[in-house]
Amino acid sequence: MRYRSGRHFLQLPGPTPVPDRILRAMNRALIDHRGPEFAELGRRVLKGVRPVFKTESPVLIFPSSGSGAWEAALQNTLSPGDRVLSIDQGFFAGKWAEVGRRLGLEVLEIETDWRRPVDPSAVEGALSADSGGTAAAVLVVHNETSTGVTSDIGAIRAAIDRCGHPALLMVDAVSSLGATDYRHDEWGVDVTVSGSQKGLMLPPGLGFTAVSGKALDAHERARLPRAYWDWSDMLRFNEEGFFPYTPATGLLYGLEEALAMLREEGLDRVFARHARFAEATRRAVAAWGLENYSIDPGAHSNSGTTVLMPRGAGADELRREILERFDMSLGTGLGRLKGSVFRIGHLGDLNELTLAGALCGVEMGLAAAGVPHTKGGVDAAMEFLVAVSAAAPTPADGS
Numbered sequence: 001m002r003y004r005s006g007r008h009f010l011q012l013p014g015p016t017p018v019p020d021r022i023l024r025a026m027n028r029a030l031i032d033h034r035g036p037e038f039a040e041l042g043r044r045v046l047k048g049v050r051p052v053f054k055t056e057s058p059v060l061i062f063p064s065s066g067s068g069a070w071e072a073a074l075q076n077t078l079s080p081g082d083r084v085l086s087i088d089q090g091f092f093a094g095k096w097a098e099v100g101r102r103l104g105l106e107v108l109e110i111e112t113d114w115r116r117p118v119d120p121s122a123v124e125g126a127l128s129a130d131s132g133g134t135a136a137a138v139l140v141v142h143n144e145t146s147t148g149v150t151s152d153i154g155a156i157r158a159a160i161d162r163c164g165h166p167a168l169l170m171v172d173a174v175s176s177l178g179a180t181d182y183r184h185d186e187w188g189v190d191v192t193v194s195g196s197q198k199g200l201m202l203p204p205g206l207g208f209t210a211v212s213g214k215a216l217d218a219h220e221r222a223r224l225p226r227a228y229w230d231w232s233d234m235l236r237f238n239e240e241g242f243f244p245y246t247p248a249t250g251l252l253y254g255l256e257e258a259l260a261m262l263r264e265e266g267l268d269r270v271f272a273r274h275a276r277f278a279e280a281t282r283r284a285v286a287a288w289g290l291e292n293y294s295i296d297p298g299a300h301s302n303s304g305t306t307v308l309m310p311r312g313a314g315a316d317e318l319r320r321e322i323l324e325r326f327d328m329s330l331g332t333g334l335g336r337l338k339g340s341v342f343r344i345g346h347l348g349d350l351n352e353l354t355l356a357g358a359l360c361g362v363e364m365g366l367a368a369a370g371v372p373h374t375k376g377g378v379d380a381a382m383e384f385l386v387a388v389s390a391a392a393p394t395p396a397d398g399s
């Protein structure tokens with residue numbers, strides 16, 4: 001393949017570009033994963049990752065993608081034939097439900113409008129109807145990456161509590177962690193699943209699981225077979241900073257650097273930055289005369305915007321044109337949205353200029369591909385970014 005000058009723009013809602021600092025931190029000789037230096041690294045990252053989930057409880061780190069942590073969550077807390085409630089809120093919610101079915105669980109899916117956040121009263125209704133308390137878990141995706149819709153986990157917890165139902169609350173925070181405020185403890189989440197390749201700015205390869213005391217109790221009783229994903233083995237080894245098998249040592253060095261970067265910027269600033277960039281993107285989309293797939297203004301994603309194509313225009317043709325001409329990757333439509341949407345990722349390590357460049361690429365691509373639109377989306381985004389940059393505190397303020 002011929003060399004392409006400049007940086008490739010990886011504007012997916014994950015994986016996201018890996019910052020140079022993290023690449024350098026990972027570029028190290030391997031160490032003995034059963035030796036004292038590793039134990040210290042292990043202890044540091046296992047402790048250091050907890051504040052990102054806002055939890056005091058253990059966070060397990062599997063050498064896996066997010067899907068591995070999904071599977072681990074179910075295997076470690078449930079038994080064959082257990083019923084779980086899943087919300088049909090998008091492509092990834094559906095995939096997690098499918099993992100449950102393949103593990104021999106009875107999955108009840110609640111139909112919802114993919115364009116809106118999960119309605120807590122729908123969860124309440126389903127659980128109230130389950131008077132025998134037979135549903136063992138409720139599975140929810142915090143930020144559905146396929147639709148660009150974020151749901152209110154605290155409100156869903158409150159709905160479960162209102163009906164006094166004992167089901168575990170399991171949340172997929174794969175594409176929200178590190179981009180949107182997430183509160184594992186305060187929201188009473190029992191199992192939170194995430195991955196390394198999105199808000200944490202790392203390559204794919206680490207699957208995270210934060211667990212509550214109630215989830216650990218359920219783990220004691222759970223009878224689904226488990227081996228690689230067994231939380232007990234992991235927790236026992238983690239006490240000394242080790243793993244039950246060969247860990248992803250290089251990625252753990254990267255994780256330590258990512259955690260330092262998040263601490264230096266400050267989580268609240270990280271979330272505010274993501275919110276600003278998401279808003280700038282939406283303004284560009286509106287100015288182009290295109291439609292955001294997410295329609296509830298309170299639920300638009302900070303991580304990615306899913307854009308509906310005008311009737312008759314192909315999303316993947318547009319993505320191909322942009323990749324070939326301007327060396328930028330945008331997210332494809334997933335599942336039932338294939339072909340009718342494209343997704344602009346705006347999470348992870350980016351700044352105003354990266355975002356403006358990405359939006360330029362989209363606007364040039366719309367013109368190049370002959371997609372009907374109005375010019376001026378980039379201008380609208382720039383105007384917004386200039387206005388808010390004056391108000392946004394910088395780390396140099398010391399604020």
Ligand code: PLP
Nearest residue numbers: 065066067092145172174175195
């Ligand atoms: N959940 C969500 C919300 C996702 O966006 C993804 C991947 O993009 C996954 C789960 C699956 O994670 P992985 O691809 O790391 O297995």
